[in-house]
Structure formats: structure tokens, C-alpha cells
Amino acid sequence: MSIDSVHMNVMLKTEAIARLVDVFRQYGYDGTSMAKIAEATGLGKSSLYHHFPGGKEEMATAVLDYLSQCLNTGLLAPLQQSGEPLDRLRAMNRNIDQYYNHGQKACLLAMLAMGESSDRFRTQVSHILNSWIEAIAEVLIEADFEPELARQRAEDAIIQIQGAIILTQGLSTTAPFKRILNHLPETLLQPVIPSGLL
Amino acid sequence: MSIDSVHMNVMLKTEAIARLVDVFRQYGYDGTSMAKIAEATGLGKSSLYHHFPGGKEEMATAVLDYLSQCLNTGLLAPLQQSGEPLDRLRAMNRNIDQYYNHGQKACLLAMLAMGESSDRFRTQVSHILNSWIEAIAEVLIEADFEPELARQRAEDAIIQIQGAIILTQGLSTTAPFKRILNHLPETLLQPVIPSGLL
DNA sequence: GTCTATATTTTGATAGAC
DNA sequence: GTCTATCAAAATATAGAC
Incomplete structure (x- = not known):
């Protein structure tokens, strides 16, 4: 596995998580289905389970981690x-x-x-x-x-x-x-x- | 149908709605399933559809109507x-x-x-x-x-x-x-x- | 890593007996 | 009015080919 492909994967996964932020915050946890997630990311269900073996719960966890980073680098940066x-x-x-x-x-x-x-x-x-x-x-x-x-x-x-x-x-x-x-x-x-x- | 039975029905339906307030506000609309509703009210699914032909949506509407009354008679009464x-x-x-x-x-x-x-x-x-x-x-x-x-x-x-x-x-x-x-x-x-x- | 196909469970909803 | 039994659809999740 080349370094480039690793970077590509990380980017794609981050991109997917970024799109999931808007899905979860629009529909809530219960209202967010795998179908909606697949549509928003453009990935099939199996691909999603490959990246997030824990399913929807792991995705929401990843989304919160991502939001935490966004908060520090974007929202709170001007404060500091x-x-x-x-x-x-x-x-x-x-x-x-x-x-x-x-x-x-x-x-x-x-x-x-x-x-x-x-x-x-x-x-x-x-x-x-x-x-x-x-x-x-x-x-x-x-x-x-x-x-x-x-x-x-x-x-x-x-x-x-x-x-x-x-x-x-x-x-x-x-x-x-x-x-x-x-x-x-x-x-x-x-x-x-x-x-x-x- | 006797007057008494009418009153009994109204009471029971109101009682059911009162219990649904807590279900909907705890789980949200999407998180509230018919199973949870049946358990909270003690009624079977068919009985629920008899009282609320529109299903979950009609129940939520009834719950909001009930809350509106509670607000007027309970919460806002002391204000007036x-x-x-x-x-x-x-x-x-x-x-x-x-x-x-x-x-x-x-x-x-x-x-x-x-x-x-x-x-x-x-x-x-x-x-x-x-x-x-x-x-x-x-x-x-x-x-x-x-x-x-x-x-x-x-x-x-x-x-x-x-x-x-x-x-x-x-x-x-x-x-x-x-x-x-x-x-x-x-x-x-x-x-x-x-x-x-x- | 992604896909198609499928398994399993749960969901909302209905039919029909009592 | 309530129940049991059942349905069709949608949900989560997995298997296995490529």
C-alpha cells in the first residue's frame, strides 16, 4: 500500500464524515438511516460497514470527533x-x-x-x-x-x-x-x- | 351507547394521550415506535389504530393538542x-x-x-x-x-x-x-x- | 474498497375473530 | 374496543464476488 493511497483513503473517509455531519444534524440519530447515509456519501452500505464496522453508532461517534476538531480549528480559533x-x-x-x-x-x-x-x-x-x-x-x-x-x-x-x-x-x-x-x-x-x- | 361509556372512552383516550406525552418527549418522533407506544399505553397496536386511524402522526398531533390544553390550564393559568x-x-x-x-x-x-x-x-x-x-x-x-x-x-x-x-x-x-x-x-x-x- | 445479493429484525399498518 | 395473526416495507447488518 503506497503512501498516496493512504492519504487518499483518509481524505475520502474525512470527506464522508463531513457529509454525515449534515445528515445527523438534520434528521437526528434515530431519523438517520443507512439509506440516507449511503445517499449522502455516495457509498454503498457494505463500503460504509467496511469503514465503520460499528455501524451507525460508530459513524455518529466519528462525526462527533470530527465536529470536535472543527470546533477547535474553526470556531474557537478566533477566540484564542x-x-x-x-x-x-x-x-x-x-x-x-x-x-x-x-x-x-x-x-x-x-x-x-x-x-x-x-x-x-x-x-x-x-x-x-x-x-x-x-x-x-x-x-x-x-x-x-x-x-x-x-x-x-x-x-x-x-x-x-x-x-x-x-x-x-x-x-x-x-x-x-x-x-x-x-x-x-x-x-x-x-x-x-x-x-x-x- | 350509554353516556357513561362515552365518558369512560374519553377518559381512557385522554389517559393514553397523557402517557404518550412522555414517550414522544423522551424518544422524539422518529425514536418513538408503535411497540413503545403499545407498551406505554398498555394497548395493542390494533386498539391504537382504532383510536388513531392516522397512526403515529395522529398520535403526535393529539399529544400536541393535549399539551396545548395543559399549557393553558396549568402552566399559563397562574400568569393570568x-x-x-x-x-x-x-x-x-x-x-x-x-x-x-x-x-x-x-x-x-x-x-x-x-x-x-x-x-x-x-x-x-x-x-x-x-x-x-x-x-x-x-x-x-x-x-x-x-x-x-x-x-x-x-x-x-x-x-x-x-x-x-x-x-x-x-x-x-x-x-x-x-x-x-x-x-x-x-x-x-x-x-x-x-x-x-x- | 466497493459492489450485488441476501439475511434478519423491526417498523408501521391491516384483517378479521371475539 | 380489544385481541391475535399477519402483511409489506424499511431498517440494520452480513456474505462473498470482483
């Missing part, structure tokens, strides 16, 4: 670069807006975190969510927030994004998602109001 | 009673905390709003969400907020609740849900900060 915290949060926002298509596309994490399939992917989902939260919290800590408050606000950011996606899909309008996302950077960096002002 | 806005929002909160079991139980609306099944239930889901939002907005309007801001904050409430459920399940801890729910009434009624203060 130099620059103003506000600018870095806005850069993340642009990536989020694109990934979720203004809230019209579902979140893979949410799809796999709910339902009976959640047990199998709990560890992976939890790990990815924590990476995301911690990356945001880091920025807030650099902006001089206490670590506990930074973590809390970072969690709030994920909560608002996830909730906005649900409301956007439930109401069939992208307005809530756009509004939430627009306000997110400033909300996260909003100074704590001294209690004496209330 | 007399009393301080803060107390009314807190009463709703107690119902929410119970219904979602501190965020550990999924939201039926979210389960049916996402995935490929969403198309079939879009109208119903949208209607229920709007009822909920408008009921909260009414309270905020009574608390002297402008209608537009009241609607926005009511949407924010749903967003935070839905997002908190996802994070709670994704991180396997009820902490985010409890925190969000605790702060919700005060957050909703928080006075607008005059821009001169910033």
Missing part, C-alpha cells in the same frame, strides 16, 4: 488569537451564524444530546460543550471578569444560542436567532452593575 | 391571575421546574420542532410557543413594559428555558437549568437601564 475581546467574540459569532445558517440548521450537539441516543454520546457531547464554554470563558477572564462569572456567562452564551435555534425553528422565523446573536458579544462583556445603582 | 407580576412569574417557574424535572426531562416542543418530523407539526408547535410567549408578555405589559420589549423578553424567557434544558442534558448536570430558572422572574422584570448610566 490576539486582539480585543469584543472583536474575538464577534469573529466567533460570524462563524456561528454561518454554521447554523441563521438558526435554520439544527445543532448536532443538541440532536445527539436529546432522545434515547443521548446515553451513547454523553461523554463526547459533554466534552465538546465544555471546550466551547471554556474557550469563551477564557476570553471573559482576559477581559477581567472573575473566573466563576466568566464560566457562568459562557454557559449563558451556549444556552442562548441553543435556545434561539429551537425558537427559530419552532416559530419558523430567523428573527430570534439574529437578535440573540447580535447582542451576544456586548451582553457577555457587559460590566457588572454595582448593587448600589439599583 | 391577579397578583404581583413577580409572584405570577414565580408560580409559572414552579410549574416549569416540575414539568421539566429540573431540566432532566426533554421538551416535547423542542423534540418535535427539530428533525425531519418538524414539517408535519410546524403549525401546532408554532401556535403553542406563541401562546406561551404572549402569556408572559401580557404580564410584562401589565408591569409597564412597552409591548415590543415585553414580547422580546418573553421570547428570551423561552430561549433561556430551552437552551438550559439542552445544556443540562448535554453536561449531565441540572445546575444550569436551576440557575437560569431562579434568575428568570427578576431578569424579566429588570428595569431598563437608562443609557446615560453607561
